[in-house]
Amino acid sequence: MSIDEQVLPYPIPNDAALDPPPEWAELRGTCPVAHVELPSGDRARLLTRYDDVKLVLADPRFTRQLTAPDAARLTTDGGVFNSEMAQFIPDGGEGHQHWRRLVGKWFTAKRMAALRPGMAQIADDLIDDLIERGAPGDLRAGLGFPLPVYVICDMLGVPAADRDRFSYWSDTLLNLTRYSKEEIEAAQLAFFEYMSGHVAAKRERPGDDLLSELIAAGGAEDGGLTDMQILVTGMALLVAGHETTANMIGKMVAMLLADRSRWERLLADPSLIRTTVEESLRLDANSGFGLPRYLPVEAEVGGTVLPKGTTVVCSMAAANRDENAFEAADRFDQTRSPNAHLSFGAGAHSCLGQALARTELQVVLEVLLRRLPGLELAVPVAELERVEGLAVGGLRTLPVRW
């Protein structure tokens, strides 16, 4: 049976930690609007071509209303962000644009430049600890996982003493298998209570942080956000920005060390850090589920008419390797420019934190190259193990020496 007559299980099984499943190229070539079966058993259509994915993500007809009665369910158990809390943030139209502009003001490139020294200090301190514990060490546990939480804590004005509680909450909310349902619910409640108190404290004594700024914009009647929206925004930023960035740090460093000439090239020419970060984002073969969208009206994609009520899944990772969009698409090119990959999505919903994520990834590389130039994998690439996360995939551990 050819691939375009099959219903593929999705996510497509793949054991390789850093390489893509062979199905992607085949789907892009012959079956750009494939039939897939999700973990819930529901059916959806999978898009793998660059042009199709980009158009769909930027097209408001393809909505995020995955709670519609006839939308495909992704899994049977829902997952954290299907929860009641997500409803406080508008997910389309003018309400969404309003929210996005209020919060987006914190994420400007200028602001990120100002955060750089603080991030570099966090990275330096974490690397001090890693060195003290001695090689080999796990770069995921020692650097990739904590750094983004610490950065988000700083951004929310959370004191350093509470960082480890944030790490635990985030880990619990995002880890689908390690914790029991009771532990997850308890963590969610504790996190919610902490944030309620924290927002109230910021209202009393504003600081130089994102929550204070959202409070200063006034209540809903003044064009600002309600307290509940501010609180949920704070929680959402941890959920959206932690696992994604943490895993990407690990995968990026692994890609550079898997072929160490890439690492050496950066040592010789650190001006390639920016384009190397983008190329790692593009070639991340373990970027997780992709983005689901629900279609409340009929629409055409890539020559196929999709009926009203269809759920589509956009595989940005497959689209990022489309030969029709990128020259030598499978090659890791540390000078590629422009590099219009889709790893942060596209259109009105594209990642709000992308300037922050880019800055964190660049800073991590700068500091690692300076502090641990002799960095190398402590196990063969084939022994790296992938984990499926909630939002994005990653590596279970990243054993390194220096």
Place this chain on the structure above:
Amino acid sequence: MKITVDEDKCCGAGNCVLIAPEVFDQRDEDGIVVLLRSEPGAEERAAVLEAAAVCPAAAIEVHEEA
């Protein structure tokens, strides 16, 4: 070259500012793009083309004179 930006499309990702800070900025109030120079010189050309190509909202248009 001449550049125009569409503020309504702009999603505030800030890529253009990271790539071509001499040409693009963001408003402090909401992160929306501000064009610092609508007719940048030759030395800015490569960066501007890259910024336009990677804009997630396709909000930057480059008009090449004949």
